[in-house]
Amino acid sequence: MTKRYLTPKGETFTAINDVTLRVEPGEFCAIVGPTGCGKSTTLAQVSGLERPSAGSVRVHDQIVDGITNGVSYMFQADALFPWKTVLGNVLIGPVLLGTPKKEATLLARDWLRRVGLAGFEDRYPHQLSGGMRKRVAMAAALINNPGSC
Structure with a gap:
């Protein structure tokens, strides 16, 4: 899976390139790395919040194409709606x-x-x-x- 973005100058920035990750049922996985290495970008692809520029994400042999049942993502920063209980x-x-x-x-x-x-x-x-x-x-x-x- 690869994710590219356009910069404000119109240049292509590759955030993650050719990432392959397999997590077996019942396993927990931690993605660790320095700031800016693509951890959150990878999780955004896996959760369906974003679509990869190349490649695909599969969960239980189903292609993830947008937000779907069966995948959850807990953001690193609080992502609660302040107006909701x-x-x-x-x-x-x-x-x-x-x-x-x-x-x-x-x-x-x-x-x-x-x-x-x-x-x-x-x-x-x-x-x-x-x-x-x-x-x-x-x-x-x-x-x-x-x-x-």
């Missing part, structure tokens, strides 16, 4: 994927319990510590039951 932030994925609201709410409450945030459903991100915000983001990523993390 903790529960509202965790509900976004299932609702966008078409899960009925009642079922999605039960799932979201279960994930909030799993990450130790039961009782904080009605709080807003600015009312949480940094660690609590990360746990909301983790619940929001895992609620979609990704096949690979």
Whole structure:
């Protein structure tokens, strides 16, 4: 997989070139490297947030072509909607994927319990510590039951 961008000067910048990565079911994978080496760009391709310039991304032998069920991505910076409650932030994925609201709410409450945030459903991100915000983001990523993390 390769990802190229156009610079403001109209030049081509290759952010990642010929990356191959295989993660087996049940494995966890860490992508480590110096600032600017393409870690976040790689994850953006794998999650479907961006499309590769060349090559493809496959999850469970299915080509990833945009945001899809089965893949989640937890951003390195807080990526919570400040106007939504903790529960509202965790509900976004299932609702966008078409899960009925009642079922999605039960799932979201279960994930909030799993990450130790039961009782904080009605709080807003600015009312949480940094660690609590990360746990909301983790619940929001895992609620979609990704096949690979």
